[in-house]
Amino acid sequence: METMTKIFSSHSAIQVNSPLLIPRSSSSIEKQQSVSLIDSTGQVVQLPHNLTVPFARFIARNKQKEFKRFCFGHVYRKNLVGGQPRQLMEADFDIVHPKKSLAIDAEIILVTHQVLSHFDLKNHEIILHSVLKKCMIDDSRIMSFLSQLSFNSWDKLKRNIVLNLNIPSKSLEMLESALNLKSCPTKISERLTAFGIIEKDVFADLEELVSYLQSMGLVDNIVFDPLLVLSNSYYHDFYFHFIVNNKKKDLLALGGRYDDLVKSFCHPTEINKQPKAIGVVFSIPKIVNYLGAGNERLPLPFDVLVHPLGRCSLNERLVVTTELWKAGIRTEFTQEQSLNVDLEEFYNQCKAHGIKFVVLVKEKAFKTQQSVIKIRNVEKKSEMEINREELVDTLKSLLQGKEIGARKIINNSAVEPTLEARNINVHIVNTQQKMKFHKKNFIIEKANQKLTSLISSVADASVVTEVVAVDLSRFVISNLINHEFKEEEVKKSMGF
Template sequence: GVFNTIIKCFKRHGAETIDTPVFELKETLTGKYGEDSKLIYDLKDQGGELLSLRYDLTVPFARYLAMNKIQNVKRYHIAKVYRRDNPAMTRGRFREFYQCDFDIAGQYDAMIPDAECVKLVSEILNQLDLGEYIIKINHRKVLDGMFAACGVPDDKFRGACSAVDKLDKTFWDDVRAEMIQEKGIDPIAVDKIGKYVELKGRTELIDKLLEDEAMKAQKSAVEGLEDLRVLFKYLELYGITDKVVFDLSLARGLDYYTGVIYEAILQGFAHNPKAGADGDESVSVGSVAGGGRYDGLVGMFDSKGKKVPCVGVSIGVERVFAIMESRALASNTKTRTTETEVYVVSAQKNLVEERMKICKELWDADIKTEQSYKRNPKALDQFQYCETNSIPIAIIIGGSEIEMGVVTLRIVGSREERTVQREKMVEEIKSVLANLN
């Protein structure tokens, strides 16, 4: 399944799994998610600590590192997170969904862990076989430098950032209006930003921006661009230059990113704002993975403010499931929900005990086996069950089979039947199963 594929990729990069609890102290989550904090679920005060349900896996991971004084770790975590959906509506709904996170924590040299995260995303997307994709890359320092270069004051960077973040699902005109009206940014600055966020490219764009008069005057921009130059060099060594693009419109909503940020977009699902305006407000259309560097988060939970630099990625596995499902529907293939290999059928009455003996033998031989839970099921119902559930083999017993010490082995798909000596049954089933696979 999807989870196994993803776990395999995580383990290939040497990650261990750490399981953090579903509850966190309410104060742990406070002030980490910006505008989205209103979606956090709180537990009722039943006379203990005030708790909330985790909103993502990143903040609990950072809290865990600080609490356990862990300086270095590479971990993955696949678990559900909880959000209140449409909290403005009278009838609140809850949402729970899986996140699959991989993070590298530790004080290391620039861009080596970051490049590995991007490589990992490409491995996962290749292996899930979701079709063409592109990984957009940007850097918070480049964004900050860009805002400064355009004349945005420091205290409006995060607001500008969350407005730019909406560019993948709405028109520039809307983003522009938000920046001016809601965030109170000077229209001249906003129009300068509008020019920059159109830019996409690879190393040539990095070089061009390092030559840009306004940008190169900003220390933050230069640092970010130097990082990206190293990153793109490493991504070339990892052979994935054709899968990545430096995109100045990528901002990502969460406050805690401090360095490189990235987001993988499936090409067939890429949103064209000009083609129509609506869509899911809460997730970028086509986005299946995202992440970045967050060097300040662990320090927020440490009593002495000791920082542990981190970089990570989260796979949007619910999106992946939706795509897989729509594909299965399109190709009209029914996915089996069980893995049963053999169904033990009685062709006559009063054979439940014989069926049980056979089931025991097959279970003990590690063959996935079912039988009817009725004493005297109809033969037709039993064969129907095999067909409906795509069970490949039926073992049929009747009075004559028992007398002769044999069973009838039927290949359900072809309806081909053969008589098998009872003592050869397990062996024969295993060989048929090996051939069917």
């Protein structure tokens, strides 16, 4: 919403919310789909089925004839099994202006393009009627079928038309050939003329619209389809939509002119004085679902996650989290405590959601400022231990991209480097089954403790030392101790 608000505001739009309740619609279609209520006076009112109808009513009863608005709001659908109505989130951007202007139409297209990055513009209603007239088809009967064209194949749609409508085969063949009229805006006039459509006024409008789109750099992102029909009956004369090319054919946005809708709400004496209105509607749930459907997940709105290490109480996590909040660091904490969590999988989940650092809080970590807290760099898969008093400054530096240094920081003094700092790689050989991360980490830490003397004997920290930890029985270990192998014998036994 923040990104959309910035885009809408850059076009000088102000936020104007649509009324929550309006008198029940006279449209038979909307009566079936909308959620109706009875107020205290017995009047039937309805919750918004979309945000366009309440706003059109607002325009008809308002003296402001020229402005741009956007809003985010809920729309409601009947619950088929009864109970509370279903609630969906919707975003609208609308332009109200005194006269019809193709430049305004182009601006609506630009806004849609800016929000969705790529989109598919389709239609001019007069051309659609001309194409159907050329095919000798009564448009009132076939409109409902053409509205499904974006979501179904032509073969499937053709079968439904044959079964339900008495349309001559020649007309269907011409209609099928009209599918090839889909083109970029710069070539559509040429294709329509070749098909036999001659609408000079419409072609003039198209050329003017294309010139505005070229000025905005949008021509390459647009496809013109004369056969597009929207199921939404409010848009006339000019309309468009954006459909994702996936299996579900998700409709992310649709828009167009709804001048007639505004007129339906105005007083009869004011019909000729009503302004023109055009808008676009974004389906926020579908956009979110589409963005989250790929391998890349939506980033979470925080950078640091406070997570328990061992038996750490929720109070301890809250103390640390609050300290980070006060410092202005975007932080969240895990509420559930899971002792058997697979840390490797947990860190992978953090990385997928865009979390940069995990603060691992041990039991009683908040008792003193000298308590030790561990920070996990999710991207680099590295960890460091610091005093709690250093937590805020350390995280601020890390979030700014500053290098802290590969050391274990305790009591403001450097102690012996860890395995990672000494470039010592610990490998665990386990051929029987995959070892859980927390168990593997436990073994590595134990190896670190036992090999302290070995680590301190390594003079050059840049030397890579490989430590292999193996799980052997006492019998095997005693046999190894009792045998002294010479290097040549070992090589010979291995075939070297």
